[in-house]
Amino acid sequence: xxxxxxxxxxxxxxxxxxxxxxxxxxxxxGSRFTLRIPLTLAIMEAMxxxxxxxxxxxxxxxxxxxxxxDSTNISNTMDGLExxxxxxxxxxxxxxxxxxxxxxxxxxxxxxxxxxxxxxxxQVCFFADEIVGQQQAVIKGLSSYIGKVQGITGCMxxxxxxxxxxxxxxxxxxxxxxTNSKILV
Numbered sequence: 410x411x412x413x414x415x416x417x418x419x420x421x422x423x424x425x426x427x428x429x430x431x432x433x434x435x436x437x438x439g440s441r442f443t444l445r446i447p448l449t450l451a452i453m454e455a456m457x458x459x460x461x462x463x464x465x466x467x468x469x470x471x472x473x474x475x476x477x478x479d480s481t482n483i484s485n486t487m488d489g490l491e492x493x494x495x496x497x498x499x500x501x502x503x504x505x506x507x508x509x510x511x512x513x514x515x516x517x518x519x520x521x522x523x524x525x526x527x528x529x530x531x532q533v534c535f536f537a538d539e540i541v542g543q544q545q546a547v548i549k550g551l552s553s554y555i556g557k558v559q560g561i562t563g564c565m566x567x568x569x570x571x572x573x574x575x576x577x578x579x580x581x582x583x584x585x586x587x588t589n590s591k592i593l594v
Contacts, residue, residue: 416442428445429444430442430443445579452548453468453470453545453548454470454545455468455543455546455575456542457540457542458522458538458539459540460509460538461506461513461514462512464541464571465509465574466546466573466574467535467575467576468576469543472526473526473532475522475525477523478519482495493523495525500532500533501533502518502523502533502536503533503534504536505535505537506538513538514538515538522538526578528579533585544567548575559580560577560580560584561575562577563575
């Protein structure tokens, strides 16, 4: 079998698992193949955050830092996107309560917390009410009767026995960049 045919078979099999294959090529330099396979049952380190009355988990590997912003470092672009200056970088801010359709505990950025997330070598900031803590958790994918929920990759049992939804970093970033729709969870 040739390489292209094998790649097509692998891609179809990964897509059956609700995964994704992306290929980035630069002529004369090479190609990068990224295989994203969904979690069915795994253990991960997570940062647990609160958005309104709900708790969500962010994969700790994606978290670069968190901070309370100073209003002098916050501005809006001409197209209305909120951004924050962090050292030499200007990062977009995604208000998670808007994306998840939740009533926030904090409306102003200075009253909440910004979490710098790295996704595909780019950084963005998630706005949440607070960081609840960090924990190692057993992850379970969403069952087939719930279906795929954009922006959510699975769920976990938190230290206090509550269920927390695990944020799909790539899904949230894509959704925030493409639409203004809300995820209703």
